[in-house]
Amino acid sequence: MVQFSTEAKAIAExxxxxxxxxxxxxxxxxxxHLAQAEFDGWLSVETMDYVAELLSIKPIEVYEVxxxxxxxxxxxxxxxxxxxxxxxxxxxxxxxxxxxxxxGKLQIxxxxxxxxxxxxxxxxxxxxxxxxxxxxxxxxxxxxNLTLEKVDGILExxxxxxxxxxxx
Amino acid sequence: MLGMTKKLLLALDHIEGISKLDVYRQHGGYxxxxxxxxATPESLVEEVKKSGLRGxxxxxFPTGMKWSFxxxxxxxxxxxxxxxxxxxxxxxxxxxLMERIPHLLIEGMIIxxxxxxxxxxxxxxxxxxxxxxxxxxxxxEEAYAAGLLGKNxxxxxxxxxxxxxxxxxxxxxxxxxxxxxxxxxxxxxPRIKPPFPAVAGLWxxxxxxxxxxxxxxxxxxxxxxxxxxxxIGIGKSTGTKLISASGHINKPGVxxxxxxxxxxxxxxxxxxxxxxxxGKKMKAVVAGGSSVPxxxxxxxxxxxxGEPRLMSYESLGDGGFATGTMLGSGGFIVYDEDxxxxxxxxTFARFYHHESCGQCSPCREGTGWMEKxxxxxxxxxxxxxxxxLLWDVQSKIEGKTICPLGEAAAWPVAAAxxxxxxxFEAYVNNPAAIKQVKHYYRLNKLEVVNS
Numbered sequence: 001m002v003q004f005s006t007e008a009k010a011i012a013e014x015x016x017x018x019x020x021x022x023x024x025x026x027x028x029x030x031x032x033h034l035a036q037a038e039f040d041g042w043l044s045v046e047t048m049d050y051v052a053e054l055l056s057i058k059p060i061e062v063y064e065v066x067x068x069x070x071x072x073x074x075x076x077x078x079x080x081x082x083x084x085x086x087x088x089x090x091x092x093x094x095x096x097x098x099x100x101x102x103x104g105k106l107q108i109x110x111x112x113x114x115x116x117x118x119x120x121x122x123x124x125x126x127x128x129x130x131x132x133x134x135x136x137x138x139x140x141x142x143x144x145n146l147t148l149e150k151v152d153g154i155l156e157x158x159x160x161x162x163x164x165x166x167x168x
Numbered sequence: 169m170l171g172m173t174k175k176l177l178l179a180l181d182h183i184e185g186i187s188k189l190d191v192y193r194q195h196g197g198y199x200x201x202x203x204x205x206x207a208t209p210e211s212l213v214e215e216v217k218k219s220g221l222r223g224x225x226x227x228x229f230p231t232g233m234k235w236s237f238x239x240x241x242x243x244x245x246x247x248x249x250x251x252x253x254x255x256x257x258x259x260x261x262x263x264x265l266m267e268r269i270p271h272l273l274i275e276g277m278i279i280x281x282x283x284x285x286x287x288x289x290x291x292x293x294x295x296x297x298x299x300x301x302x303x304x305x306x307x308x309e310e311a312y313a314a315g316l317l318g319k320n321x322x323x324x325x326x327x328x329x330x331x332x333x334x335x336x337x338x339x340x341x342x343x344x345x346x347x348x349x350x351x352x353x354x355x356x357x358p359r360i361k362p363p364f365p366a367v368a369g370l371w372x373x374x375x376x377x378x379x380x381x382x383x384x385x386x387x388x389x390x391x392x393x394x395x396x397x398x399x400i401g402i403g404k405s406t407g408t409k410l411i412s413a414s415g416h417i418n419k420p421g422v423x424x425x426x427x428x429x430x431x432x433x434x435x436x437x438x439x440x441x442x443x444x445x446x447g448k449k450m451k452a453v454v455a456g457g458s459s460v461p462x463x464x465x466x467x468x469x470x471x472x473x474g475e476p477r478l479m480s481y482e483s484l485g486d487g488g489f490a491t492g493t494m495l496g497s498g499g500f501i502v503y504d505e506d507x508x509x510x511x512x513x514x515t516f517a518r519f520y521h522h523e524s525c526g527q528c529s530p531c532r533e534g535t536g537w538m539e540k541x542x543x544x545x546x547x548x549x550x551x552x553x554x555x556x557l558l559w560d561v562q563s564k565i566e567g568k569t570i571c572p573l574g575e576a577a578a579w580p581v582a583a584a585x586x587x588x589x590x591x592f593e594a595y596v597n598n599p600a601a602i603k604q605v606k607h608y609y610r611l612n613k614l615e616v617v618n619s
Contacts (some may be wrong), residue, residue: 018331020245020288023371028353029336033295061353068355068525069336071295087257088458089414089501091515125339125519126257126458127296130414130501131421140298167298 002050008038012054024055028065031055032072037166041081042073070124071167078113078120079164083137086123089130098134099123101148105155118159139165174400176388176408177381178424181268187303189310192271198316200391204279205324207390212283216386218394220406225251225342225379226457226497228481231386232394237366238284239374247375248286250277250383251347252293252300255339256457257519258499261410262380264422266293266300269384270307274330276383278316279390281328284376288329291380292347295335304332339523343571344377346525357527358571381410402428405480409498416450416504418442431455431477431484432469435502448504452587455484456496458516459576461583462509463493489583509588510595513580514542520577531574534565538581545592548599555592559585 004012012031019026031051032043039047048062055062066072073081082102086095099121103109106119113120129135132144143154158165185191192198204212217232238246250273254262266273273291281289293301308330311317319327333351335341341350345359348370369375385407389397398406405427414420417435419442425434434440435450444450453468454460470477472491477483484495503512521535541558544550562578569575585592 018290018333020371023352025353026333026351029295029350030334032336033334055353057353065336065353065355069295069338070522071337086515087519088454088512088515089258092415092501092503092507092512124337125522126255128254128260128263128294130258130260130499131412133414133420137296140302142299 002039002044002046004034004038004050004054008034016055025057025061027055028057028062029069032062032066032069033167036072041077041079041164041167042075076113078118079162080118080138080158081120081122081165083122083124083127085125085127085129085133085135085137087126090126090133090135093133095134097148098136098146098151101151105151118162119155140167141165174408174426175424176400177265177272177384177410178268178422180272181264187268187270187307189271189307189314192269197271198275200387201275201278201316202322204282204390205322205326209283209285212279212390215394216283216389219385219389219397220394220401220404221382221385221389221397222405222481223379224381224385224409224498226256226459228495231378231382234366234378235284235376237364238376239367240285241374245288245373246284246286247370247373248277248281248284248289249344249347249351249370249375249377250289250291250380251342251344251377252291252297252380253335253342253347254297254380254497255294255342255523256459256497256499257516258414258454258457258501259412259497260414261412261422261498263297263300264412265380265384265410266297267303270304271311272384272387273304273380274307274311274316276386277330278311278321278328280376280378280383280386281330282326283386286376287327288331290331290333290351290370292333292335292341292351294341295337298334301332301334308332338525339519340525340571340573343573346571347377348375355525357525358573360570400426402478402480403482405482405495409479409495411479411498411500413441413500413502415502416445416448416507417502418445425479427478427480428483429479431479434479434500441500441502444502444504446504448506450502451505451507452503452509454493454499454501454503454580456494457499458501458519459572459579460494460496461489461492461579462513462587463491463583464587467491467587468493489579490586493583508546509584509591510542510545513584514539514546516580517542517577520573524573524577528569528574530565530568531577534561534574535577537561538577545595548595550592550596550599552593552596554596555585555589558592 015030016027052059052062134146135144221231222228338356340346341356346356350356365375436443471486517539521539524535526532562581565574565578
């Protein structure tokens, strides 16, 4: 059975206290972020059921929310999830070049994960980084004003560090 | 009026360490809160009314009026929720403000919560801005430790708890009732109104939802008084506005402008965008975030009547949608002469299709249909009839949905066809050429291939 670490459990309890009594369902989004960070960057049915239990809500209430929001991954992802913006300003500043370059370099298509489980490439919609386009996000970090050389450097750093990019 | 820039929100943004409480206080931070706590809540609402401040998230609804709608039933808690779900393409000003001067937002939240009689308030930040959430949480912690939050704030007897709530990545949660649903731990499906949040908002209680910039603007308003604030700007566009400038300009970034600044000055002066990059000419501008109508150069610089276009709610709206646009969120995207309007529109259509919550059929189906038709254009398979079909689809979304996402998806399509129909025709007439072009956004390459 999945379970939060003691540390994550303490954070979860603190989050739940932000809301009035009986309104603990409001903690669902923050807890799903926490769960994703705890359990390899994605939400399995087992994980979602665990969160439902923590909040005393029905599993379906978790599934319907997890499947609605872009940031929750319902399938396993690589250690580094590269989320590249493709909306207007980023597109106009060359996002397609960056996507094409990444696909070539990682030998995968958008939506796929490298065989070694290191990188997943995903296109996303506007991340509010339009003035520093093109950009992508890995974990909680924004990589902005991207050039092909910069992309090389970022991928190298990821490979050297080789640990899951954490959000939370 | 070059060099006369009034800075009310970003006056301190260049100061080293201004995100920290002690530095913010050294520069006068929280002095306005002290003043506000000595006033009555009603008088604070009155000042905001007098200021003429309009919602800075995009809708431009008068803030003081929104506040005065708040129901005050006995024994029922009231809430203030800050909308920091900044997701309108082209907009990144709230992120800048929260990153640089988090305490300005927190000071605004405390003053506004006090004015509205809220004892618990939330800042709902889009989940992708996780590093901003950390900045805000740190600043809030500092504020608690200094007695600026929690029980008996600065000895006034007023209590306030302030929390940050992360979103999950959904543009629709910028719509205030979807935001409240999300804050309640649900899917971001907008609610049917009425009842409005002012009567039944968060957990069914009276709630005010305001944008980050709006709440931050309350600080200078209370500092100088509503009447003084109303003298800044032009006409009913009072005060200053943060503009997020992006696209093919020399100096992209966030600028605070006094409302009424000529658009031409904003684009070409060194103080702001610094002109078009690589010596290119400007082709078009989206002035207020992706949802507002795109305008060609001649109409963004001058109104149809030949008046210089100004950065204000009224001037940008001059001419209606036939020849005008909207100030919206202040997401100002500039496109150079090489940009393909059709491909750019495709990125918008893809965006709205992805972000439609799926509740209303005209939006759920219409956004997907529009993306599909536009894909035919950039793929070289469109016919001239597809232009009319696209027009027809967009015209059947507007006004037929629960929330304005439907309009937001339809307006950019209508405007692109209205002002750039010839480009759609060019795509139809040169399918072979389009297929040869690697980068669709470089339309001049398309023309080279044609010739």
